[in-house]
Amino acid sequence: MVESSPHIENKQVEQALWQVSDPEIPVLSVMDMGVIRKVNIEGNKVYIDITPTYSGCPAMDTIADDITKAVQKEGFEVKVKLVLSPAWTTDWITARGRQQLEEYGIASPLSAELDKQALLEGGRIVKCTNCGSTNTRMVSQFGSTACKALFQCEDCLEPFDYFKCLK
């Protein structure tokens, strides 16, 4: 697995970045999401490379703006650049990030193999975020955003999102 959060020299900048979250998933910091690829600090200037989760993700512009504002507040000049390669994968979501997703009610991505079973072969393996049962069924392969699918638990009847594996 690739190291998902880059090393950041300056504590102030690092802390500012931890405060920025995806507007669609407010519990998850952009650091835990793995979208921050590189941070270079030269004196008063901070250069940040971010990578989009999905090409058309409408949250990306907001995330870039929020990052700029958060680091500017610490008194830096900020330049955010969008890099496409290497392309983001759900493997870059940190262990902590995955746990936060689950607590928020979004089942975290399974391995590519299991993901295929869950999405295409009707496999009952995605764990309900409410009661933990795996007696769940897919309602829709595309959910509230491009990165999620909609599931429902057959035991407690809770509908929930599943964050699809992207490799």
Place this chain on the structure above:
Amino acid sequence: MNNKLYEYLLMLGDNSMILGHRLSELCGHGPNLETDIALTNISLDLFGQVRSYFQYAAEVKGGEFTEDTIAFLRKDREYRHVLLVEQPNEDFGHVIGRQFLYDSYHLPLLKQLTESKDETIAAIAHKSVKEARYHLRFSSEWVKRLGDGTDESHQRMQKAIEHLYPFIFELFQETDIEKEMKELKIGADLSRIKEESMTTIGEVLADATLKIPESAPRMAKGKTGIHSEHLGFILSDLQYMQRAYPDMQW
């Protein structure tokens, strides 16, 4: 060279944009919630890819070009997409048929472009290829479900394929620019794409109990700017805001 690269980027971007626009027309009008969300999500992916292509195209072209002027301020003859993607939505069979035929071309195209000598094109392809894989999965599943479904769905799916199939040959007809880009190892080799694409189409249609149409390939010149009357209607919708309120920001 720059001008040719620019034209090539338009060919890549315009297909995604016009297909994305057609799908966006279904927002709130899908046959059920799942497909409504799926089709508009696919549209979003395509528009995301378009932005990357056009941002790069604007950089290549220089001057006052921006992703927005490229998307919204060209005349109909300056668009470089194939006729397949401008075909109207008609019924769900047509929507799925058009999507499937395009996806079966789009995936092998992007796979090849990940090895492009042009780093930006390769990066865009690396990002988009994952999405195209999802799209093809979605559209193939639906082709099978409709083709191998009820009499009504089978007949409608077959009709859609009959109508759309002749348009796919344009995708594989190499233009001068595509030939040059292929030789420079920037662009894709359409003959290799054709092979993979036709295999996918053959397999999925067979699974769907649908017949491959025998109709002759349709002569089309969308890639050089000659379009059908559909494009005028698409552009009047697509360009409305920028034409009515020039330079508006969203």
